[in-house]
Amino acid sequence: MEKTSRDPAMTDVARLAGVSHQTVSRVLNNHPNVREQTRLRVKAAIKELDYRPNRAARALVTGKTQLIGVVAQNSTLYGPASLLSAFEEAAGEAGFAVSVGRVKVLDRDSIAAAVERHRDQRVAGIVVIAPNSSAADALADVPAGVPLVTVDGDPDRPTPLVTVDQATGAFDATKHLLDAGHETVWHVSGPADWFDAAGRVEGWRAALDAASAEVPPVVAADWSAASGYRAGQMLARMPEVTAVFCSNDHLALGVLRAMSERGRRVPHDVSVVGFDDVPEAAYFIPPLTTVRPDFAAVARETLGLLLEQVSDGETTRPQRTVAPKLVKRDSVAPPPR
Amino acid sequence: MEKTSRDPAMTDVARLAGVSHQTVSRVLNNHPNVREQTRLRVKAAIKELDYRPNRAARALVTGKTQLIGVVAQNSTLYGPASLLSAFEEAAGEAGFAVSVGRVKVLDRDSIAAAVERHRDQRVAGIVVIAPNSSAADALADVPAGVPLVTVDGDPDRPTPLVTVDQATGAFDATKHLLDAGHETVWHVSGPADWFDAAGRVEGWRAALDAASAEVPPVVAADWSAASGYRAGQMLARMPEVTAVFCSNDHLALGVLRAMSERGRRVPHDVSVVGFDDVPEAAYFIPPLTTVRPDFAAVARETLGLLLEQVSDGETTRPQRTVAPKLVKRDSVAPPPR
DNA sequence: CGACCTGGTGTTATCGCTAACATCACCGGC
DNA sequence: GCCGGTGATGTTAGCGATAACACCAGGTCG
Numbered sequence: 001m002e003k004t005s006r007d008p009a010m011t012d013v014a015r016l017a018g019v020s021h022q023t024v025s026r027v028l029n030n031h032p033n034v035r036e037q038t039r040l041r042v043k044a045a046i047k048e049l050d051y052r053p054n055r056a057a058r059a060l061v062t063g064k065t066q067l068i069g070v071v072a073q074n075s076t077l078y079g080p081a082s083l084l085s086a087f088e089e090a091a092g093e094a095g096f097a098v099s100v101g102r103v104k105v106l107d108r109d110s111i112a113a114a115v116e117r118h119r120d121q122r123v124a125g126i127v128v129i130a131p132n133s134s135a136a137d138a139l140a141d142v143p144a145g146v147p148l149v150t151v152d153g154d155p156d157r158p159t160p161l162v163t164v165d166q167a168t169g170a171f172d173a174t175k176h177l178l179d180a181g182h183e184t185v186w187h188v189s190g191p192a193d194w195f196d197a198a199g200r201v202e203g204w205r206a207a208l209d210a211a212s213a214e215v216p217p218v219v220a221a222d223w224s225a226a227s228g229y230r231a232g233q234m235l236a237r238m239p240e241v242t243a244v245f246c247s248n249d250h251l252a253l254g255v256l257r258a259m260s261e262r263g264r265r266v267p268h269d270v271s272v273v274g275f276d277d278v279p280e281a282a283y284f285i286p287p288l289t290t291v292r293p294d295f296a297a298v299a300r301e302t303l304g305l306l307l308e309q310v311s312d313g314e315t316t317r318p319q320r321t322v323a324p325k326l327v328k329r330d331s332v333a334p335p336p337r
Numbered sequence: 338m339e340k341t342s343r344d345p346a347m348t349d350v351a352r353l354a355g356v357s358h359q360t361v362s363r364v365l366n367n368h369p370n371v372r373e374q375t376r377l378r379v380k381a382a383i384k385e386l387d388y389r390p391n392r393a394a395r396a397l398v399t400g401k402t403q404l405i406g407v408v409a410q411n412s413t414l415y416g417p418a419s420l421l422s423a424f425e426e427a428a429g430e431a432g433f434a435v436s437v438g439r440v441k442v443l444d445r446d447s448i449a450a451a452v453e454r455h456r457d458q459r460v461a462g463i464v465v466i467a468p469n470s471s472a473a474d475a476l477a478d479v480p481a482g483v484p485l486v487t488v489d490g491d492p493d494r495p496t497p498l499v500t501v502d503q504a505t506g507a508f509d510a511t512k513h514l515l516d517a518g519h520e521t522v523w524h525v526s527g528p529a530d531w532f533d534a535a536g537r538v539e540g541w542r543a544a545l546d547a548a549s550a551e552v553p554p555v556v557a558a559d560w561s562a563a564s565g566y567r568a569g570q571m572l573a574r575m576p577e578v579t580a581v582f583c584s585n586d587h588l589a590l591g592v593l594r595a596m597s598e599r600g601r602r603v604p605h606d607v608s609v610v611g612f613d614d615v616p617e618a619a620y621f622i623p624p625l626t627t628v629r630p631d632f633a634a635v636a637r638e639t640l641g642l643l644l645e646q647v648s649d650g651e652t653t654r655p656q657r658t659v660a661p662k663l664v665k666r667d668s669v670a671p672p673p674r
Numbered sequence: 675c676g677a678c679c680t681g682g683t684g685t686t687a688t689c690g691c692t693a694a695c696a697t698c699a700c701c702g703g704c
Numbered sequence: 705g706c707c708g709g710t711g712a713t714g715t716t717a718g719c720g721a722t723a724a725c726a727c728c729a730g731g732t733c734g
Contacts, residue, residue, distance in 0.1 A: 009690055020714050025692060033711055052457050056396035057690035061719050063343075065393070067436070074426050076616070081418050088439040089411050097436045097458055099404070102425040120389050121434055225620030250617050257622045279413070280587050283562030285594045285622060346720055357684050362722060370681055394720035398689050 008049040017045035028053060059122065067097050068306065069118030071111060071128045074102040077223060078278045079196070079248070079293070080129055083151060086299035087127065094303060099123065106130065111138035119146065125306045127151060133193045147309035149302050154195055160309065160318040162301045164293040166199025167206065169324035173245050173273045173291050174207035176326060180271060181334040182243035184213040188231045188255060190247040191222050200247050200275060221251055228254025235270075236262035242270055242335040249274035249281045249290055256284055256331075267333035277327050287329035297322045345386040354382035365390060396459065404434050405643065406455030408448060409466045411439040414560060415615045416533070416585070416630070417466055420488060423636035424464065431640060436460065443467065448475035456483060462643045464488060469530045484646035486639050489533055497646065497655040499639045501630040503536025504543065506661035510582050510610045510628050511544035513663060517608060518671040519580035521550040525568045525592060527584040528559050537584050537612060558588055565591025572607075573599035579607055579672040586611035586618045586627055593621055593668075604670035614664055624666035634659045 014021040019038060026034050027042040034042075045051075059065045068091055072084050084100070091098045099121060101114035111128065115138075118126050125147035130136050136154035149160045177185045187204045190197030201218060208215050219235065221227035228251030235241045236258050246252040252274035256266055264270050266286055274281060277292035301320045351358040356375060363371050364379040371379075382388075396402045405428055409421050425435045436458060438451035448465065455463050462484035467473050473491035486497045514522045524541045527534030538555060545552050556572065558564035565588030572578045573595050583589040589611035593603055601607050603623055611618060614629035638657045 011690080021691080022693095022715080023713065026713090029692085033713085035712065038712080054397070054690050055458055056393045056402070057719090058692075059393035059719095060391070060397055060690080060721085061692045063719080074422050076415060076419050076422060078413060081413050081422075085411050085413060085418075085439060088437050089441070092439060092454070097438075097454070099434045099436050100425050101434075102422060102429060104426070117429070117434070121392055225617035229620050250620075253617055254620045257620050260622050280562035280590055283566050283587075283591045283594055285597050348720080358721080359685080359723095360683065363683090366722085370683085372682065375682080391720050394689090395722075396689095397691085397720080398722045400689080 007054075008051045009054070010051075013042065013045045013049055013051050016049065017042045063122075065122050065124055066095060067099055067121060067123045068303075069115075069121065069123035069126045070098055070100045071103060071114040071118070071126065071130075072100060073106050073129070073131075074104050078250075078276055079295075080131065080152075082295040083129060083298060086295045087302060090296070090299040090303045094307070096124070096303075106132055106135040106138075108134060108138040108141065111135055112141050115142055115146075125149070125310050127302055127306060128153070130154075131194050131196055132191065133195070136195075147306055149306045149309070151298065151302055152196055155199075155319070158318065160305050162298055162305060162320045162322070163195070163199075164298060165321040165323050166196055167203035169275065169291040169293070169326070170200040170203025170245065171207045172203075172324075172326045173275065173289075174204045175211070176289070176328070177243040177245060177271055177273060177332060178207065178211050178213060180243075180332055182271065183335070184208060184216060185243040185245050186216050186219065186235060186241050188219045188221050188228060188235075188244060188246045188251050190251070192220060197247050204245055221247075223248055223250060225250045225254040225257075228252060229258050231255060232258025233262075235259075236264050243272075243332075244270065245273045247275055249276045249278045249284075249288060252281075252288055252290070252331075253284055256286075256288075260285070267331050269336055271332040271335075273332060282329060284331075286331050289329045289332045290327050291324050292327050293324040294322050344391075345388045346391070347388075350379065350382045350386055350388050353386065354379045400459075402459050402461055403432060404436055404458060404460045405640075406452075406458065406460035406463045407435055407437045407466070408440060408451040408455070408463065409437060410443050410468075411441050415587075415613055416632075417468065417489075419632040420466060420635060423632045424488075424639060427633070427636040427640045431644070433461070433640075443469055443472040443475075445471065445475040445478065448472055449478050452479050452483075462486070462647050464639055464643060465490070467491075468533055469528065470532075471530065473532075484643055486643045486646070488635065488639055491532055492536070492656070495655065497642050499635055499642060499657045499659070500532070500536075501635060502658040502660050503533055504540035506612065506628040506630070506663070507537040507540025507582065508544045509540075509661075509663045510612065510626075511541045512548070513626070513665070514580040514582060514608055514610060514669060515544065515548050515550060517580075517669055519608065520672070521545060521553060522580045522582050523553050523556065523572060523578050525556045525558050525565060525572075525581060525583045525588050527588070529557060531560075534584050541582055558584075560585055560587060562587040562591040562594075565589060566595050568592060569595025570599075572596075573601050580609075580669075581607065582610045584612055586613045586615045586621075586625060589618075589625055589627070589668075590621055593623075593625075597622070604668050606673055608669040608672075610669060619666060621668075623668050626666045626669045627664050628661050629664050630661040631659050 010021040010024050014024045088098045103110040103114050129151045131152040153161050174185050219231045221231045232255035274288050274290035277290045281288040347358040347361050350361045428435045440447040440451050464486050466488045468489040490498050511522050556568045558568050569592035611625050611627035614627045618625040
């Protein structure tokens with residue numbers, strides 16, 4: 001009778017292949033000094049036993065894991081969710097597991113706690129999706145020595161960082177509205193402490209300046225359709241408003257509804273542009289012209305930057321940006337005359 | 338000179354506290370037979386050194402990890418994304434790390450591969466978000482012995498399963514429309530091979546049957562606003578359609594746009610109900626009446642079921658459902674007369 | 675009052691791997 | 705023809721925890 005068979009270990013493979021366990025280890029780690037014939041015999045034994053190396057044992061002796069920790073907010077905002085999903089996929093393809101530490105709010109304590117949990121697990125590196133300034137502040141507490149990359153974080157901080165090029169996207173969106181003939185473009189902004197929002201404000205303003213257009217006051221909102229609606233109610237009442245650039249698609253949705261309620265037709269009376277290109281943006285009323293960030297590219301850059309740090313300890317070019325793309329649909333037209 | 342100081346280990350704590358490493362281990366694991374005074378001394382030493390136990394070492398000797406693997410599709414559909422986020426939070430609170438294995442498509446091979454990757458990591462248990470039948474089939478390949486819970490999976494399979502009670506939610510939504518005075522209710526359904534969609538069809542039909550209302554043909558769509566729009570274009574042309582229950586909010590959004598384009602006003606001419614309660618549903622035109630699932634509850638039940646299996650090997654009540662709730666807004670009114 | 679339990683602690687073995695060193699056969703060069 | 709290098713492999717020693725058992729003091733009980 002067998003005992004309740006435990007998983008095969010390296011020694012089992014070694015016995016079956018007639019070699020020492022060390023040779024098995026060498027085959028597994030692709031060391032050069034193994035005879036081809038031996039290598040094949042070991043591989044056959046591995047297959048026969050369905051052997052899988054014990055990561056805990058390996059981690060114990062090497063002091064390294066194949067785990068990447070991600071700290072993200074517990075939200076279903078489209079941008080962060082897409083980014084996370086793309087990152088998990090990229091990391092998986094590179095042979096890393098991803099452990100996600102969700103955080104309810106992006107304040108200093110929560111982030112610090114999440115980072116600590118990851119350090120407990122001895123992750124190889126940490127990615128923080130830190131889109132606002134409180135999150136960025138929390139990173140000051142992270143001890144050096146842990147490879148760390150920030151996504152959507154503070155561009156003015158020297159830590160390794162990957163972001164979408166918000167300013168360029170916003171510039172293009174605003175310029176597109178100006179090119180259609182609008183005198184100026186109003187802006188409904190995301191929360192002021194989010195870097196994404198700040199970058200978009202900056203790009204919007206740059207486009208207006210470049211065209212010597214008047215710069216109207218920023219209409220502040222959070223990211224929600226609700227706040228977009230409130231902003232829209234105000235803008236709809238002002239006849240001089242003919243073009244609105246919204247910091248994300250959900251805000252744009254709220255603006256569209258407010259315009260519709262007041263009888264101002266989009267795009268005939270008012271043009272609207274969003275940001276993010278959520279999947280349903282093409283089915284808003286009317287289909288929304290918006291700016292699409294390339295989340296997969298952000299994920300790839302992030303992983304690359306992190307692995308560079310893991311292996312080299314240093315990194316060559318610590319900040320990278322990814323250009324977004326304007327997607328033209330039906331919510332932009334020339335102003336009424 | 339110190340060497341590049343490695344992390345403190347249990348023996349370092351033991352030395353500082355003047356006990357053996359085994360006593361430190363006992364304190365860490367809350368064994369009863371430790372004198373209070375000793376316990377305090379050890380805790381002080383732990384704190385002083387900022388000691389953190391090495392999970393790899395523990396995993397090696399116990400054969401267990403504190404990791405839960407999740408297999409999920411690489412999509413940003415609101416339901417699955419919310420669920421995943423809620424689960425990560427619940428697991429984190431229970432002291433488990435969550436490793437997410439994203440899969441591009443929910444076919445047999447991809448799911449099997451993701452499950453294998455998790456088994457390589459020696460996860461304590463696996464959660465599969467398996468909302469359609471191809472995913473459910475793939476689970477047949479998973480070797481027994483790995484604690485496994487399915488979410489949104491096949492209700493007819495005897496594996497441990499947690500789902501939202503789709504049928505009840507759909508029943509309530511449909512009944513709400515009938516109670517408003519509509520003769521019957523049309524249904525725009527999600528993909529037929531998704532259990533969520535199937536359950537909603539079932540509940541819709543049950544409500545019609547209970548009211549002896551005529552059962553119109555199901556309008557099949559996928560989950561996208563695009564397909565809802567196409568379905569809506571058809572329905573908008575049929576004057577006898579006065580009430581539509583959509584299998585999710587994005588479908589409803591598409592239907593709203595199609596109705597609007599044809600000049601059929603919601604809710605005056607046509608009433609519409611969705612499912613999911615996405616955050617922006619309250620800002621559709623008009624604000625959408627919909628059904629809200631409790632994702633946090635699903636996450637808690639899932640974790641509970643999984644941990645039950647991990648500790649007992651068996652589980653008492655292998656299937657659990659969570660009741661959703663109807664959220665009334667402005668997209669439902671009595672039919673025009 | 676000695677046998678026996680029991681609570682508190684230490685000692686030793688072990689988990690499955692990799693690093694470092696040891697070994698051995700074989701090679702070429704002076 | 706011996707010496708040192710080199711390629712292929714084996715042996716040994718940990719990594720940092722838990723498990724199992726040993727041990728010892730003190731109290732209980734017949």
